[in-house]
Amino acid sequence: MNTEPIAIIGMGCRFPKAPNPDAFWEMLEAGVDAITEAPARWDVDALYHPLPRTPGRMCTRWGGFLEDVDGFDPLFFRIMPSRAGRIDPQHRLVLEVAWEALEHAGIDATGLAGSATGVFIGISHSDHDRLLYQDRLGIDGHNGPNTYHCFAANRLSYFLNVRGPSMAVDTACSSSLVAVHLACQSLRSGETDLALAGGVNLNLTPEEFVALSFLGVLSADGRCKTFDARADGYGRGEGCGIVVLKRLADALAARDAVLAVIRGSAVNHGGLSNGITAPNGAAQQEVLRRALAAAAVDPDRVSLVEAMGTGTGLGDQIEMAALKAVYMKNRAPDQPLWIGAVKTNIGHLEAASGMASLIKVVLALQHRRIPPHLHLRQLNPRITLDGTSFAIPTRSEPWHPPSGGRLAAVSAFGFGGTNAHMIVEEAPGAEPLVPGVDRPLHVLTLSARTPGALADLARRYLTFVRTHPSLSIADACFTANVGRTHFDHRLAVVTRTTAQLSEQLEAFVREVAMPGLFRGQAGRNRPRLAFVFPARAHHGMARQLYATQPAFRRAFDSCVEGVPVIDEDARIFSIEYALAALWKSWGVEPDVVVGDGPGEYVAACVAGDFTARDGLRLLLGGAATRGGLDTARATDSLSRQRVDFLVTAGASESGDDWTALLNAVAALYVRGAPIDWASFDGEYPRRRLQLPTYPFQRRPCRISNTD
Template sequence: MHREPIAIIGIGCRFPKAKDKKAFWELLRDGVDAITEVPAGRWDVESLENFETATSDQMNTRWGGFLEDLEQFDPQFFKISPREAMSMDPQQRLLLEVAWEALEDGGQTLEHLSGSKTGVFMGINGFDYYMHLIKNPLNLDAYTGSGNTNCMAANRISYFFNFIGPSIGIDTACSSSLVAVHLACQSIWNQESTLALAGGVQIILSPWMTLSIAKAGFMAADGRCKTFDSRADGYVRSEGAGVVVLKPLSQALTDQDPIYAVIRGSAVNQDGHSNGLTAPNPRAQEALLREAYRQAGVSPGKVQYIEAHGTGTKLGDPIEIKALGKVLSENRPPGQYCAVGSVKTNIGHLEVAAGIAGLIKVALSLKYRHIPPNLHFQQPNPYIPFPKLLLRVQKTLEPWPQTEDKALAGVSAFSFGGTNAHVVLEEAPPQVCQKVKDIKPKEPRIETPRQRLRVAAKSEQAVSHKNNTIEGEI
């Protein structure tokens, strides 16, 4: 059955060292490494590195990709009381802001969308903020439950904008936000939604998951994702949020919306039984790619760029690249290599939000007709035969390859629990390409105020504790 392509008409994002989509593109274009030491107030790096002397060289709690000003939020703009806002996970706050920015970027109005079948699909997990709150019973109130239940991140967006389409929080670990995009497209194709917001968020307020992942051997000693490189020894954890606004292509053209790129098709599957619960399955990845390109109705041999999951692990990189090469090399003309890269080399691994970061990177690359460089690549991983696979690592900023076909790209996201996703993107139609190319950042019709949360509580002791918790730890 033929399915209409879906246009990406709006983008909102906050990534390490990139406060919006313009800054994100500049970071990608210029090959910026956004990884830093842990900001003061998140956790005591020195004490944690001595937490277990025997394995301190594996801990890597010093590095990450972090956002600034997490405490900056104007609750009354979103019709939330300051008291309720204090009990809200910063992930919920951030998604509200980024969803607003994505809709504003797409030229959508509240009056037009209120009461519409707009769906909201958000990747989210983790309870770092809740763990901070429950350290003191004085923090618990009537808003603690709604403020720290992950499904509420999507539900709160639907509530504020008065959307009546599906509203779903999604947790498939590292593939969550790309699975969210897949489900949003399915919802539009099934006519459950006339418009959809899809994305994901991750905020890191506690070191304990980092310690667990380090003990499992997944963390890079130098805090860098050296994807596809012979030095690859794991990844670095990062935070951020991204949301895209999706609309059927024909409707986007009728409405004269800006179009960054179009989604031709997508697929989601599971590894099933592999060498271990967290071990990738190459056969499942091949099957995923074949199904995604079948759904898209395009030959994988025509794809010019792949935004890989590319965490920079010794096991994962070769498996992913070999699966890509096996599928994408079919019917590919000799010498016509497909470029590959990973945004994780710039901003680290956003885990739940990793897929949407990759998707936004590709949408912007298609808009600007350039492919940004993959960082930290010096010597190819000896277990990856790039020339044989007709793949090449994107080392520098280059114009998008000129071919007789439309510009095509794929985005992958794989979960350490085995849920895999792949989305196929195509350049915007010719009649809107120049229009999109010339888009300048919009002046917001309503500017979202950002101010420090004011603290209110039932006693002087509670106020003191709230100040320490809210301003010192987020």
């Protein structure tokens, strides 16, 4: 069995009262109850009846609901607004949350095109399907792709243009955790190199509430009172969660931010039991043991279990008995096992419930705290914790590391008998970065599909910078530059500190001009560039570049190596040639070159007429003309060649050469010039950070809005 550990490197979520992972953690840590009365999707008063099994009625008017489930940004995903309303909102939610998860991981989605990236989405029902087919005359050939479960995954693979496995997984309540299990297997087999795995669930119509009320499994107040004596069923919830997965070795090699590690998992079925929907305790024990074996972890090393915990008296009792049978083995009295259930906060998200549990555990590992389990007043009399070291946290608790580090387990048991269990470990400690000489200024790039989205994104970054004053400006700029797709509407900020960046972003948001701010729109064609090599160079700048820019240093050394006497012309030549090499290492290639004095020889070398060594030899063997570059003539000549931008490889007139150099980078970027941001910071010890994600410009997309 291949037991290679799998890294979780990014997460995205939309849960009740929690639009992203940071908000989700704040809610969990504060012990927030996110259950509310049902929004105006149906006539609650007409459909509610307090007695279960009342024909045509639901026994609860409560649940965990998302706001604005009709909202979507169709143009971002290249979908016609007139068609978007007919697409299942669950599919649309997967698109948005998957994009946020990729950005959370610091991955430019365009770089995934053609890759072996897999998509595994847990989804088990579609209320939208019912709505769409009510109008038989409105049925067309798009209805299938708009509602079939497979398209929740397939549409995402299509949009990203990825070639790995793409599948919907339906095992009811365990769907999303099974999806993660399958994604891990795909990564371990080499079938995929990156995987997006998760689940989605939206409750758009009342029919399932009516059916579940008849089944007698819904809580009257819409709350999961897991392990409590008052447990009377579960409250339905909705949401979407997606994680980005990589083999741990690959994630570490790429210096990804590892959030947690999946050590192992297992899936089984309950087989023949008291009924197809009845839990089977023996099968639960089996899947727990198999997951521990797959992870090569002894049960006493696990210190937190995120339980299925639906809040049914019998189900809670069977689950707790299974946990005792497996996790008490060899456990010393001073080795506590915390047990909780996120369903007490947000309800049972059904097909997406496993993702809520998994993301909760990852956040707890990151923050090293165990959030409170709600609604526990008196333990279910069928459950006893006597003789165990089990504990249910009713307040936020510090997660003290046991020997061997923090390990958690996550359970998800399906309505039809499919069980999943997963062992998750805290991320390995990041290797210390060796500090070196860094550049004094940095460039932050932001971009969006529309001007309004760009302004919203800048506001998000402004808030983020203000609330993270100790933020590494170098790492933040690196992550924003390499870990985001670059759209046409662009902002570039040349900055030195987080305080300065905050001022600059505020100026942009207020539409006030400020040094270091560059805004522009990339066109269909990249701007034509000219490299200009003047007759003089700035030696102070050259010393800084030589100390901080390896590409500059290598090019400079290649010029002067073996030269017996380095005079002023040779220095100018070597500096300007090294500057050209630096620009090229950043992905900036000239369409035209022009030079004066020693710069003429540099221009000829950059144009490919001869090598740098030959150019320097010719320069030293003759006399470089120093009549001064005729700027007017040069500009006229470049204008005739339709040059849009000049890059001068020489001294800045202002004397602030670093500012001039990075201002040129920023100005080129906002005009649409391709910058290789990975190379721009490639030889510095940078880390990816979790930065603000794209602000989708959501609009109402309903069936009634379609053509």
